[in-house]
Amino acid sequence: MGESGKKAAATTLIKIEGLYKLFGNNPKKYMPLVHEGKSKDEILAETGHTLGLKDINLTINKGEIFVIMGLSGSGKSTLIRHFNRLIDPTEGVIEVEGTDVMKLGPKELEQFRRHKMSMVFQRFGLLPHKSVVDNVAYGLSIQGVSKAESKAKATEWLATVGLAGYEEQYPAQLSGGQQQRVGLARALCTDAEILLMDEAFSALDPLIRSEMQDQLIELQEKLHKTIIFITHDLDEALRIGDRIAILKDGEMVQQGEPEDILLNPADAYVEAFVRDVNRARALTVETVMKAPASRITADTIEEALKQMKGFKGDYGYHINDEGYQGVLTEETLQAAFEDDKKADLDSLQYEDLDAISQDAVLETVIPETLNAEYSLPVIDEEGQMTGQLSRQTLAEVLGNDDTSEDTAEEQKKS
Structure with a gap:
């Protein structure tokens, strides 16, 4: 999954409000029918007009990969062409960095398209009579950049x-x-802040497609562009998207982070999309872990045992200023207490249990989670404990009854 938009505080770059597109000779005349709630089929039968988009509202943040997905005819390609006004809306607001794009005159719109947004097409859109370097430099040459500079860039x-x-x-x-x-x-060469990618990898073989997805994620980590990516493929959307919007028949049915869509599909349409996704590959530990419980912050065995007795379970996680240290059981602490209750805690009292990274893909931690006697502690890059992952949680998320062996025992311990 793309990570570009999740780490920094979100800054809205593009805002779409109340966007409608009715295709036909006299769309304004028939918009009241749309507002009355008539269906796409009814409007087509009555007026010969086609409802392309209905009441689209979304914000796209600076530096994120925002994926718009849906089946053929859902309106996703129509929507992306509104961003640079290749298609004008029948109604609605399109703002880019606070500028109302609908108010741009012909010259301003031309500049906006040349400098603000670049488009990457499904069928490459290359000029066959030009060399590769001239194809890439083409956008700069129409901006009036010198031939030498264009070629170097x-x-x-x-x-x-x-x-x-x-x-x-x-x-x-x-x-x-x-x-x-x-x-x-070619799209990157123009230095445009926003990349529009319409089914950009759909024509490629699966292996090449996967490589291009990897390359896009890698480039985005360096470039921090704002990328609006259209696809009909949920696996692709989950892999590259910071956020995903799903369209059906011109309407937005759900938008959110990939894990929201995977774990909480809004309706049967979205559910059908997510049904066959390999969740173990698509989700990270951070997206499914529970809040960290049973934290022991004491320095001495006596204080640690006192904290332990306040927990439901019979084990806890020792945390100090350096972060997660290890798992302590009530039984081990009791034995150490009887030996020397005033002694400081040390690694001799820890159980053999390694922490897992919150960024790890679930698939990579399944064996550890299933084999561990306790919920696994989850840590961030600094070693601070951010959550815990149990067999029970894994079983619920992956929907696999085989992983829920000893669930009752696990529940007792969690």
């Missing part, structure tokens, strides 16, 4: 996407994956 971007040495080749000499890298380099 294009050469740099080709290297960034792994195509150094291909500058003088022609598109027909490249594979599909290489052509799409050229398309990506």
Whole structure:
């Protein structure tokens, strides 16, 4: 999954409010029917007009990968073309960095399209008679940048996407994956802040597609662009998206972070999308862990045992200023108390239980979670305990009854 938009405080870059698109000769005349709640099919039958988008409201944050997904005909490609006004709405507000895009005159709109947004197409959209480097430099050349500077910048971007040495080749000499890298380099070369990617990887073979997804995530970690990515593939959306919006018949049915959509589908339509997703690969520990409980902060055995007796379970997690230290059981503490109750806690009292990273993909921690006698402590990069993961939680999230062996015992301990 993309991480670009989750770490920093969100700053709204694009705002869409009350967006409607009715295709036909006289859309304004028939908009009252839309507001009355008539269906897409009823409006088409009565007026010959097609309802493309209905009351779309969303905000896109600076530096995030925002994925818009849905099946064919859901309105996702129509929506993305509203961002740079390749399509004008019938009603609604489109704001980019506080600027009302609908108020831009022809010249301003031209500048906006050239400098603010770049588009990456499904079928690459390369000019066959131009060399690879000239294809990449094309956006700069229409901005009026000198030929030498355009070529130098294009050469740099080709290297960034792994195509150094291909500058003088022609598109027909490249594979599909290489052509799409050229398309990506061309979009990046204009230095536009916003990338619009419409089914950009859909025409690629699965392996190449996966490589391009990896490359996009890798590039985004360095570039922090704002990327609006259209796809019909939920696996792709979950893999790259910071947030996802799902469209059906021109309406927004759900939007949220990937784990929200996976764990809490809004309706049967979204549920059908998420049913076949491998949750163990799509979710991280952080998205499913429970809040950390049974924390022991004492320094001495006597104080630790006193804290332990206040817990429901018979074990706890020792935490100090350095973060998570280890698991302590009531039985071990009791024995140490009888030996020397005033002694300081030390590693001799810890159970053999390693912490897991909150960023780990669930699939990688299944064996540890199932084999552990206790809920596994979860830590962040600094070693601070941020949660705990039990067999029971894993069983609930993955929906696999085989993992719920000894669940009653686990519940007692958690």
